[in-house]
Amino acid sequence: MNAVLTAEGLKKSFGAVTAAANISLAFDANTVVSLIGANGAGKTTFLNMVTGYLKPDSGRIMFDRRNIVGLSPRQITKLGVSRSFQVPQLFQTLNVRDNLLIAESIAGAKDPQAATDAALARFALEPYGHQQAGLLPEGIRKLLDVAMALSSRSKLLLLDEPTSSVSADEKFAIMDVVMGAARAAGVTVIFVEHDMDIVARFAGRVVAFYDGGIIADGTPDTVLRADSVRRYVIGDEVPHAAA
Numbered sequence: 001m002n003a004v005l006t007a008e009g010l011k012k013s014f015g016a017v018t019a020a021a022n023i024s025l026a027f028d029a030n031t032v033v034s035l036i037g038a039n040g041a042g043k044t045t046f047l048n049m050v051t052g053y054l055k056p057d058s059g060r061i062m063f064d065r066r067n068i069v070g071l072s073p074r075q076i077t078k079l080g081v082s083r084s085f086q087v088p089q090l091f092q093t094l095n096v097r098d099n100l101l102i103a104e105s106i107a108g109a110k111d112p113q114a115a116t117d118a119a120l121a122r123f124a125l126e127p128y129g130h131q132q133a134g135l136l137p138e139g140i141r142k143l144l145d146v147a148m149a150l151s152s153r154s155k156l157l158l159l160d161e162p163t164s165s166v167s168a169d170e171k172f173a174i175m176d177v178v179m180g181a182a183r184a185a186g187v188t189v190i191f192v193e194h195d196m197d198i199v200a201r202f203a204g205r206v207v208a209f210y211d212g213g214i215i216a217d218g219t220p221d222t223v224l225r226a227d228s229v230r231r232y233v234i235g236d237e238v239p240h241a242a243a
């Protein structure tokens with residue numbers, strides 16, 4: 001398979017805290033991968049290193065066969081790495097259409113108006129086009145945030161808790177739209193998620209973080225059943241094997 005992104009021996013510490021302890025991971029094109037782990041396990045640190053918000057203490061990050069360590073977030077975005085945040089980064093006082101128009105213009109769309117129309121359709125946001133972003137329901141705000149991140153240049157889409165603060169009955173519908181749009185755009189998706197039902201339904205592969213390291217990596221079925229994941233990520237009471 002063709003790796004879009006490869007992390008090699010990433011290390012990052014904050015004082016005595018090891019947020020990345022020699023992380024090596026490869027992500028194949030057109031796959032959907034979920035990063036799971038308890039609070040503080042190192043998931044966001046990984047996303048921050050890939051997107052240039054944090055520089056690893058050591059290691060390489062190869063994107064499109066180029067080491068992107070040391071590039072700025074803006075340069076990395078231009079190469080095709082898009083990101084949405086836990087808290088949507090929107091222009092609150094502008095309407096949905098104008099938010100998208102700005103995002104498409106910044107991303108360098110040849111025809112920002114046409115690109116905005118396409119994004120509205122792809123994310124089922126047409127009924128909200130003239131509504132003010134700051135007044136939207138949380139699920140729609142999340143959709144808008146992802147729609148703004150996903151430009152025509154995107155090859156890799158990183159989502160930090162796409163369903164956090166979305167009501168339980170809306171989560172699946174929101175993810176259906178996001179994943180449908182990502183598939184249509186042909187991008188690889190890496191998403192951080194705490195809701196294991198969402199992980200099981202939408203990820204083809206799951207990587208479990210614990211204490212800055214990786215404790216499991218594989219299909220949702222295998223990873224979500226692993227004792228270490230049940231104990232350290234899901235919080236089940238798993239009896240320790242007899243010594």
Ligand SMILES: Nc1ncnc2c1ncn2[C@@H]1O[C@H](COP(=O)(O)OP(=O)(O)OP(=O)(O)O)[C@@H](O)[C@H]1O
Nearest residue numbers: 014017018019037038039040041042043044045046
């Ligand atoms: N800028 C920073 N300065 C100091 N410590 C940090 C910084 N960023 C992260 N950390 C620490 O690194 C560790 C990993 O944090 P990280 O945010 O990557 O975890 P996470 O798995 O994303 O958690 P969550 O699910 O809560 O978002 C934590 O102990 C955190 O406190």
